Amino acid sequence: MDDKTLKGISQTDDEAEDEHWVGETEADEWDGEDEDDEWDDESDEGEDDAEGWDEAAVGLLPIEVPQGFRSGYVAVIGRPNVGKSTLVNAYVGQKVAIVSPKPQTTRRRILGVRTEPMTQIVFVDTPGIHQPHTRLGEFMVEAAVTSIPDADVILFVVDVSDRPRDDDRHIGQLLAQQAKAPVIIALNKADVVKPQHLQQNFDAYLALAPEADYMLVSAQRGDNLDKLLDLVSARLPEGPLYFPPDQVTDQSEQAMVAELVREAALHLTEAEVPHSVAVAIEEWVERSARLTYIDAAIYVERQSQKAIVVGKRGAMIKQIGAQARREIEALLERQVFLELRVKVREEWRRNPTQLRRFGFTEE
Numbered sequence: 402m403d404d405k406t407l408k409g410i411s412q413t414d415d416e417a418e419d420e421h422w423v424g425e426t427e428a429d430e431w432d433g434e435d436e437d438d439e440w441d442d443e444s445d446e447g448e449d450d451a452e453g454w455d456e457a458a459v460g461l462l463p464i465e466v467p468q469g470f471r472s473g474y475v476a477v478i479g480r481p482n483v484g485k486s487t488l489v490n491a492y493v494g495q496k497v498a499i500v501s502p503k504p505q506t507t508r509r510r511i512l513g514v515r516t517e518p519m520t521q522i523v524f525v526d527t528p529g530i531h532q533p534h535t536r537l538g539e540f541m542v543e544a545a546v547t548s549i550p551d552a553d554v555i556l557f558v559v560d561v562s563d564r565p566r567d568d569d570r571h572i573g574q575l576l577a578q579q580a581k582a583p584v585i586i587a588l589n590k591a592d593v594v595k596p597q598h599l600q601q602n603f604d605a606y607l608a609l610a611p612e613a614d615y616m617l618v619s620a621q622r623g624d625n626l627d628k629l630l631d632l633v634s635a636r637l638p639e640g641p642l643y644f645p646p647d648q649v650t651d652q653s654e655q656a657m658v659a660e661l662v663r664e665a666a667l668h669l670t671e672a673e674v675p676h677s678v679a680v681a682i683e684e685w686v687e688r689s690a691r692l693t694y695i696d697a698a699i700y701v702e703r704q705s706q707k708a709i710v711v712g713k714r715g716a717m718i719k720q721i722g723a724q725a726r727r728e729i730e731a732l733l734e735r736q737v738f739l740e741l742r743v744k745v746r747e748e749w750r751r752n753p754t755q756l757r758r759f760g761f762t763e764e
């Protein structure tokens with residue numbers, strides 16, 4: 402294998418199959434911008450929202466809330482790739498869930514919290530509901546479906562630029578059987594729907610949940626997101642603060658960093674590789690007041706996939722590292738030395754033991 406000869410790539414002692422790539426902290430030349438997936442940081446609302454709260458009280462739940470305060474869990478469900486995570490990120494004002502043009506990017510339930518003076522909305526971003534072909538797929542669909550009965554409001558996200566698919570119809574049936582909470586349909590991707598298809602698609606989606614409220618939106622451009630939020634807020638029950646006002650997600654920094662590495666790998670690889678990628682943080686050391694050292698392993702299912710992720714003369718892993726590091730530095734607001742390695746775990750998505758090791762366990 403010619404990549405053994407690569408500068409900066411070495412074998413580790415414990416696993417001969419490991420590739421090692423020594424990351425850099427300087428800015429990289431690579432500028433593979435993907436307009437589609439750019440995080441649209443339209444406002445600092447997330448921070449502003451926390452204003453007005455007694456900082457001393459943060460962390461000492463339950464915090465007293467004003468009379469008439471409303472809060473609740475909003476399950477964001479839909480088939481893969483319709484824009485659920487993009488929508489949740491837009492409402493939280495920060496990237497809490499990674500986004501990609503490839504289906505099944507979101508693998509677990511992820512909470513995104515938006516707190517305003519009189520409301521707190523806990524968005525439950527979920528994996529896309531689809532016909533699963535692996536144990537991982539079953540786990541993902543289960544995570545999405547079980548969020549339905551617990552929700553205070555259900556946001557059914559659909560892609561209005563495309564007609565309903567079997568998965569959308571299946572979700573309509575699930576809602577009819579299981580949803581106790583009000584359902585709102587977010588007809589997303591309004592920015593790319595062809596005018597001649599709009600009415601037909603619109604009607605076809607509304608027929609899937611005839612009782613539901615609805616709004617035509619673009620999560621990516623921000624169109625009508627305020628109106629959709631008003632619909633959601635109006636249906637929240639009176640309730641407590643579930644999270645401190647400045648908390649935006651339930652994930653740890655480490656989990657988010659692993660996801661940012663996975664996002665970069667998803668963006669830069671094709672075909673079956675994205676589905677086979679998992680990322681684990683192996684080491685995390687605060688090297689100095691300004692610099693954090695992070696060692697992450699990218700797992701794939703086959704040697705051939707490893708070759709793709711490493712790339713010719715390490716070019717691909719270098720791009721993945723550069724993109725991930727930019728995002729991680731923005732998240733952590735400090736300099737990061739990111740070291741990546743690629744490992745093979747045969748068929749990990751079908752193997753219950755491996756799945757448990759990656760933290761995909763039934764609750």
Ligand SMILES: Nc1nc2c(ncn2[C@@H]2O[C@H](COP(=O)(O)OP(=O)(O)O)[C@@H](O)[C@H]2O)c(=O)[nH]1
Binds near residue numbers: 590592
């Ligand atoms: N044109 C357009 N693309 C969108 C919109 N919302 C999301 N996307 C894109 O659709 C793809 C899937 O988005 P994602 O949020 O990961 O979907 P999820 O699988 O439902 O969570 C990504 O490439 C997004 O950039 C939108 O409103 N308009």
Ligand SMILES: [Mg+2]
Binds near residue numbers: 485486498500527529
């Ligand atoms: Mg998603």
